[in-house]
Amino acid sequence: GPDGATWVYGWRMQNWSDVENRVMQVVRCTTRDGRSFAGEEVVFEYTRSEWQGFANMVYRPTDGVVYLVSWAEWPGKLHVFRSGNGTDWELLSDNAFQGHDASCFFWHAPTEQFVVIQTVVQPYPKRYPDNIGELRRVLSFMRSKEGVVWEAFSPDFLGEETLWMPDGDDPADLEFYRVVAFPVQGRFALLLNDYMPPPSEANSRRAVTKHGPPYMTEWAISRDGLNWTRPFRDTNAFENQFWLALQGPFFREGRMRFYHPDGRIASLPEDRPFFATCRANGEFSTPPFSMPAGGLTLNADSRYREAEGGVGQAYIMAELLDGAGAIIPGYEREKCLYEDGDGHALPMGWGDKKGSELAGQEVHLRFYLRAAKVYGVAEAK
Helix, strand or coil: CHHHCEEEEEEEEECCCCHHHEEEEEEEEEECCCCCCEEEEEEEEEEECCEEEEEEEEEECCCCEEEEEEEECCCEEEEEEEECCCCCEEEEECCCCEECCCEEEEEEHHHCEEEEEEEEEEECCCCCCECCECEEEEEEEEEECCCCCCEEECCHHHCCCCCECCCCCCCCCCEEEEEEEEEECCEEEEEEEEECCCCHHHCCCCCCCCCCCCCEEEEEEECCCCCCECCCCCCCCCCCCCCCCCCCCEEECCEEEEECCCCCEEEEECCCCCCECCCCCEEEECCCEECCCCCEEEEEECCCEEECCEEECCEEEEEEECCCCCECCCCCHHHCEEECCEEEEEECCECCECCHHHCCCEEEEEEEEECCEEEEEEECC
16 A cells, blocks of 8 residues: 555445445555554445345455455345456456355465355254244355356365254254354464344344344364364354454454444454463373474463462473374473463473474474463464
8 A cells, every 4th residue: 555554445335225226335445553544435336236235355365356246136146346456347247156145255375266155044943933934044165266157065074064054062043144254373263153043022123123133253263264163152252342244354463353334343462363271281282293494482371370379370381292292302391381471472492402403304292281371383483
């Protein structure tokens, strides 16, 4: 952007009450901090009947092209627009495929293609049918090289299934309403919007619609952006906000920021969305990796907390294992100890050894900890 600022692109729907002449706009502005924005301008608009009011913008880093995907009519027809410079836009398709408007499109760098996690509905004997009757909302996966021709696929984590559905550890009424997926800290994160229709008599929106109110938003995580786990299904990620953003976060000043159409911003540290911890004395190992030439740094919090009768002890120890899982001599856990400290890039060392002596070798880290938080390990810079 100009003068070192960053261009930010977004979309909005205008003229909503006129169903036949709704207007989709692409808006551009600049920001330095992700909190204040300047120079807002409309760079593209497209009038169409029955716009559904839901869209995504996707940046393709391989060539700097920006895509806008938006839904019209019902069931939705996917419109795909593209711009190489952010101001000149072309319509690639007005019906790339048909589906539910709730969806998350993102660029999947490992396979260099677009991926959409798409809401679909399936027959289900709901205890409390809502606006779609005895159907429930679940998720499907599709991919495309150029954003126009799409194919369905089933990631390995689905096993014999073709759809991502609630499982036996979920409440019987749970549905998957919508997701927001994005890369972060060398892996992928996903905000999963859970939904449960209430009895019609207890629906807080009963005067307007049979569609129930939101339920909660949980985190899911993935190493490859396609195969997901749900370790935080009992934690409401947006408990303090009670909404889910329409797009992934904007990263600035060490934080990732999510935006609500009414102007609210929710954020958390960019490098600390997840952590490993243990109330008692715990242990865990990392997957194998090739030791970098510069050694390693640790993002962790082992600060002591005041406790009744003294100070609560927290600690972290780490040892290095070889490819066979044996401790490498000279890299034992007692030589790498962290106590009462907090840092985003703490140097890892074992006495006079930094790990760089093993550059290129396949190794594991095994951590031992209590009442501390390990957020991640990175190559030393």
